[in-house]
Amino acid sequence: MSDTTGYTPPKVWTWDNESGGRFASINRPIAGSTHDKELPVGEHPFQLYSLATPNGVKVTVMFEELLELGISEAEYDAWTVNISEGEQFGSGFVAINPNSKIPALLDRSGETPVRVFESGSILVHLAEKFGHFLPKDPAARTEAFNWLFWQMGSAPFLGGGFGHFYAYAPEKFEYPINRYAMEVKRQLDVLDKHLAENDYLAGAEYSIADMAVWSWYGALVLGRLYEAAEFLSVSEYTHVLRWAKAINDRPAVKRGIRVNKVWGDEATQMRERHSADDFKSPAETA
Numbered sequence: 028m029s030d031t032t033g034y035t036p037p038k039v040w041t042w043d044n045e046s047g048g049r050f051a052s053i054n055r056p057i058a059g060s061t062h063d064k065e066l067p068v069g070e071h072p073f074q075l076y077s078l079a080t081p082n083g084v085k086v087t088v089m090f091e092e093l094l095e096l097g098i099s100e101a102e103y104d105a106w107t108v109n110i111s112e113g114e115q116f117g118s119g120f121v122a123i124n125p126n127s128k129i130p131a132l133l134d135r136s137g138e139t140p141v142r143v144f145e146s147g148s149i150l151v152h153l154a155e156k157f158g159h160f161l162p163k164d165p166a167a168r169t170e171a172f173n174w175l176f177w178q179m180g181s182a183p184f185l186g187g188g189f190g191h192f193y194a195y196a197p198e199k200f201e202y203p204i205n206r207y208a209m210e211v212k213r214q215l216d217v218l219d220k221h222l223a224e225n226d227y228l229a230g231a232e233y234s235i236a237d238m239a240v241w242s243w244y245g246a247l248v249l250g251r252l253y254e255a256a257e258f259l260s261v262s263e264y265t266h267v268l269r270w271a272k273a274i275n276d277r278p279a280v281k282r283g284i285r286v287n288k289v290w291g292d293e294a295t296q297m298r299e300r301h302s303a304d305d306f307k308s309p310a311e312t313a
């Protein structure tokens with residue numbers, strides 16, 4: 028096999044933090060905090076530290092869905108963690124998530140606060156606590172877990188693989204873009220074939236599996252991720268599109284995707300969320 032890049036890996040890898048790419052300044056090969064910083068705490072039982080990325084949106088959609096059902100015990104304060112400024116490495120955040128990634132949750136509803144990290148774990152924690160969005164039927168419940176864990180295993184190929192090389196790497200390299208585009212299209216076809224026969228991922232019922240998968244693959248087919256909809260010919264996946272649009276129309280989803288959003292059209296941004304009133308326009312609250 029001929030080497031076309033001119034790069035030969037050295038015997039021992041060393042960290043070159045000038046390697047370029049959009050996240051070069053925050054990515055590091057070591058764990059732990061870089062600075063002391065307490066996290067803010069609001070008045071509600073749940074304190075969420077997050078950002079409106081696909082992994083963050085899963086959880087704010089879940090909170091808004093619970094509130095939409097009238098469950099006031101699910102009230103939450105959502106605080107922004109600006110990952111491009113390294114806030115995920117503050118000591119308070121690392122104490123809640125040693126993996127330094129959003130989202131992270133502190134559940135203060137019981138006697139002792141419980142830390143919850145990994146978006147899938149947060150979704151399961153909330154679904155079990157409130158008894159919603161996880162089917163009661165054992166087979167359907169297992170199917171919801173199947174797709175939830177499918178998302179956890181698959182999305183890094185979409186985000187860390189395809190998204191990184193297609194949108195963020197310092198140069199466009201054909202080999203990784205081809206490799207990950209192929210895998211993402213395979214994943215979309217997996218979803219499309221399943222959704223051809225099922226309204227939602229776990230069957231007839233909307234569940235945490237849909238929230239988790241929608242935030243990545245729904246956003247992709249709706250043209251909101253990496254500006255890659257045309258490149259990946261997402262219009263081929265008609266069943267995924269039908270499902271993505273149906274979820275997009277849910278009022279709780281419309282609110283959830285705004286929480287901790289600090290970019291884009293100013294009218295759609297919401298740095299912090301502390302009550303339902305935060306979604307009202309200034310005219311409505313006046």
Ligand SMILES: N[C@@H](CCC(=O)N[C@@H](CS)C(=O)NCC(=O)O)C(=O)O
Pocket residue numbers: 053054080081082083110115127128129130144145146147
């Ligand atoms: N498996 C994790 C992934 C979380 C994750 O990758 N979060 C990203 C934002 S979408 C992050 O915080 N990145 C900051 C960093 O890598 O330093 C989850 O589902 O919670």
